[in-house]
Amino acid sequence: MRTDLKPLFIPLKTLYLEQFKTGYKTHEIRLVSKRWNRNNCYPGRKVILSKGYGNYERLNGEIISVDVFPADELLADEKDAFIDCFGEEKLHMDVIYIGIKIDE
Template sequence: MSKEVKPLFLPLKGLYFDLFSDGRKTYELRRLRGGWNLSQVYVGRDVVLSYGYGKKYRKEAMILAVKSANSIGELISKHSWLWRQINPLADSPEAMISSAIDLMGDGPVIAFEPSFDTLSPAECPRCNHPITCWDGLDIGSRFDCPYCSAPLKAVGDHFIAPGVQWPVFHTAH
């Protein structure tokens, strides 16, 4: 009789949860130690992304890809495109590596891609509530979600039918 594997719990700082939620961040990077190892983090495993340790904002996902290396520099050297997927706010691979080392130290690492349903246009990336107060917003407009107070920015339009368009929002980080 096999034991059911519980989803991997991935608590994230608000900034990184929001970047995952709006699709700008697609990979998570952790030091390869403790529960963050290749026997626990594998393709097909369910994972729960959480805004911190609270239960209010969570997203269920499944791991689609896993990469590991002896150091952060080696990981980025092997997969040169990966730096922007891990930290889309970094200006360069060197800046991403430096900030990651400052945060977690250097040593063996694991990077993995959790996949979850993407948002519909005009939804808050954090709480998934539809945003209905977007009339008159221009691309670049910033405002707070009326439901969860996430800072939002209108980043484009999504056409859902001829002549009908909805805005697309990112968190304003």
């Protein structure tokens, strides 16, 4: 496990932060990019989930799984959330599917 990187900062909409808090949401979905890829997102890396970019509300956790696949393979409710954040025109692109365990 790499320990050289600081925790990965993940800004979220209020709704999605609340879903992580309650345990309803366990995975974060991002478009694969220079920042969101297997080199930066890997099991064992610590994360900070934040309500937006401010210091208002934060959760600490750890990445427990990572997968990459086309966005159009997401389950229905996840696909709806993806479209809400990124738009329907991006469904053909690859996403990184990051499993996160919130610290107790």
